[in-house]
Amino acid sequence: MSQGDGIPLHIDPTLAPRYRLIQLEPGLLELLESPKEAAHLQLKSAGPDAPAFLCGYSRTFQLRQISQSNTLLLLSSASSSETTDTVPDEVTLDPLYVTKLPGGYLECIPSTPQIDLSFVPYYHGAELKEAKHSDVDLMLSRLDVTARVPVSEFEFQSAWISAMGVEIGGYAYRLSDDLVLRIVPTLMAAIQADGINFDTLRLTEVFEAIRKDEDEPAAVIEAILRRFSTCRSEPYCLDTAQLTQWLGIKMLSEHAFREIKLEDFMEKWELSLPPVLDSTCDLSMLRGQYVQPTLNTIKYLPSARLPLDPASRFERLFASKSSWLLEDMLPFLNDIEKEKVKINTLLMKFAKKKVVKGKTYIGKRGV
Amino acid sequence: MPSATFAFNVCPATDESSYFPRVLRTPTGLALIEIQGTLHTAQPSSDSTPSELGKLTLDGKTAWLWIGDHQRMEGSIVDLNPPFGVLRRVTRKQSEMEEENGSPDGTAVEIVEVIRKKILFTSRPEPIVNRKMT
Numbered sequence: 001m002s003q004g005d006g007i008p009l010h011i012d013p014t015l016a017p018r019y020r021l022i023q024l025e026p027g028l029l030e031l032l033e034s035p036k037e038a039a040h041l042q043l044k045s046a047g048p049d050a051p052a053f054l055c056g057y058s059r060t061f062q063l064r065q066i067s068q069s070n071t072l073l074l075l076s077s078a079s080s081s082e083t084t085d086t087v088p089d090e091v092t093l094d095p096l097y098v099t100k101l102p103g104g105y106l107e108c109i110p111s112t113p114q115i116d117l118s119f120v121p122y123y124h125g126a127e128l129k130e131a132k133h134s135d136v137d138l139m140l141s142r143l144d145v146t147a148r149v150p151v152s153e154f155e156f157q158s159a160w161i162s163a164m165g166v167e168i169g170g171y172a173y174r175l176s177d178d179l180v181l182r183i184v185p186t187l188m189a190a191i192q193a194d195g196i197n198f199d200t201l202r203l204t205e206v207f208e209a210i211r212k213d214e215d216e217p218a219a220v221i222e223a224i225l226r227r228f229s230t231c232r233s234e235p236y237c238l239d240t241a242q243l244t245q246w247l248g249i250k251m252l253s254e255h256a257f258r259e260i261k262l263e264d265f266m267e268k269w270e271l272s273l274p275p276v277l278d279s280t281c282d283l284s285m286l287r288g289q290y291v292q293p294t295l296n297t298i299k300y301l302p303s304a305r306l307p308l309d310p311a312s313r314f315e316r317l318f319a320s321k322s323s324w325l326l327e328d329m330l331p332f333l334n335d336i337e338k339e340k341v342k343i344n345t346l347l348m349k350f351a352k353k354k355v356v357k358g359k360t361y362i363g364k365r366g367v
Numbered sequence: 368m369p370s371a372t373f374a375f376n377v378c379p380a381t382d383e384s385s386y387f388p389r390v391l392r393t394p395t396g397l398a399l400i401e402i403q404g405t406l407h408t409a410q411p412s413s414d415s416t417p418s419e420l421g422k423l424t425l426d427g428k429t430a431w432l433w434i435g436d437h438q439r440m441e442g443s444i445v446d447l448n449p450p451f452g453v454l455r456r457v458t459r460k461q462s463e464m465e466e467e468n469g470s471p472d473g474t475a476v477e478i479v480e481v482i483r484k485k486i487l488f489t490s491r492p493e494p495i496v497n498r499k500m501t
Contacts, residue, residue, distance in 0.1 A: 006421075006422025006423055006424040006431070006433055007422060007423045007424070007425075008419065008422055009419070009420040009421050009422060009423055009432075010417035010418065010419055010420060011408055011417060011418050011419075011420045012417040013417075018455055018456065019453055019454065019455055020453075020454040020456075021399075021451045021452070021453060021454065022451065022452045022453075022454050022478065023449055023450075023451055023452075024449050024450050024451065024452045024481060025449045026449065029449070029450070029481075032375040032452075032478065033375070038374075038375050041372070041373035041374060041375065042370055042371070042372060042373055043370060043371040043372075043373050043476055044370045045370070054373060069405075070401050070402060070403050070404070071401070071402040071404065071405055071406045072399065072400070072401055073399070073400040073401075073402070073406070074397060074398075074399060074400075074453065075396075075397065075398040075399070075400060076395075076396060076397055095417075095419075096423065097417060098400070098420060100406065100408075105451065106454070147370055
């Protein structure tokens with residue numbers, strides 16, 4: 001093999017700024033090759049210095065710059081300027097154009113982002129809407145809100161439904177808890193009074209049934225129906241367990257972080273349930289939201305508000321209660337369990353296990 | 368918030384004639400070379416005129432990179448696992464973007480190629496006796 005048989009390589013400085021390399025790990029390649037995902041592809045970032053995310057329809061990947069000392073050259077059979085003047089006459093092969101790719105390549109890591117919609121204002125009801133609109137500059141449409149949250153469309157939609165997001169008059173809001181607590185009993189009573197099946201709820205029928213008693217727009221009613229439904233689109237099927245759980249959390253959060261009598265709380269929770277609901281209040285529905293300092297008391301302790309750092313998380317948990325049953329503690333650890341750090345590893349590092357009469361108790365280390 | 372549309376515009380593979388062995392061929396003709404080390408090249412004489420780097424010869428899974436008349440490196444074609452995508456930034460006119468999807472942002476990024484093999488040079492350059500090109 002001699003040099004004379006070789007393909008001439010020419011460095012084309014104009015190619016470099018146009019190209020970057022991205023590592024296509026199997027999950028990302030699958031996403032790119034899926035027509036449904038590909039139709040929603042977008043690069044998003046919360047700000048110029050914030051991490052960038054590649055968002056498809058249902059999945060999100062975080063982009064990370066990987067540096068490497070090796071030289072990467074990209075070969076192209078055509079120059080950006082398409083010049084052929086530099087090729088000597090005696091060379092019969094057309095040259096290949098190469099460019100040095102600076103700065104390594106981009107890596108994509110599957111991401112399960114925490115979606116923060118706290119910047120979306122609350123909607124407190126038609127009567128209070130005008131009074132609460134003091135800061136008009138912060139008013140955004142739903143599309144603006146979507147663009148501000150670097151996640152896939154499906155993940156955003158799930159968070160939007162969960163937060164009971166609505167667009168009223170072109171502006172995006174979250175329904176306030178007070179409004180939902182006021183509307184839910186009226187809504188349930190109206191549905192029952194009109195003989196509508198709770199398993200096949202259509203917005204037009206439900207809105208017609210409730211408009212006699214409520215002035216709120218249809219978007220508000222739909223946001224509530226979607227939030228407490230087993231499906232995302234019509235016909236909605238009421239999920240009584242979800243509604244019961246939501247009411248339980250709201251009743252508990254009213255006594256934010258104060259210890260109250262379990263009996264009083266259960267009574268209050270049961271009273272909050274609309275009479276038409278055939279559901280029972282069970283404390284297991286609120287796992288990860290409370291702690292029982294004693295057998296007869298309960299305290300609001302949402303896992304979402306605890307520190308993400310495992311050491312601080314355990315510290316907070318043991319400050320609330322010195323000894324936990326394993327099954328009571330697990331819901332507080334799920335979100336800090338990483339791919340390679342299993343719950344057992346966390347327990348061994350930050351706590352100690354003790355088995356008494358077949359039950360596993362978790363206590364503080366060194367006590 | 369900064370955002371850009373992202374597209375996967377990789378054409379299906381073709382059997383068009385190419386310099387490269389079949390394993391290296393890609394629809395757009397883009398390929399990747401990795402050199403374990405730093406490549407020092409002269410600054411191009413003008414801002415955008417391509418300058419000559421050397422010559423590449425391929426024989427099965429073996430490759431040689433000839434730099435000038437006195438140095439040669441031996442390399443090989445290896446699998447890229449996972450593969451690399453080649454990203455290209457496209458800045459389209461605002462009017463074109465609005466026509467397509469109503470986005471006022473003119474930035475778009477697309478993957479134009481998936482590269483599954485690369486030519487890897489891991490050895491030091493070896494000196495060669497100067498020969499006139501045939």
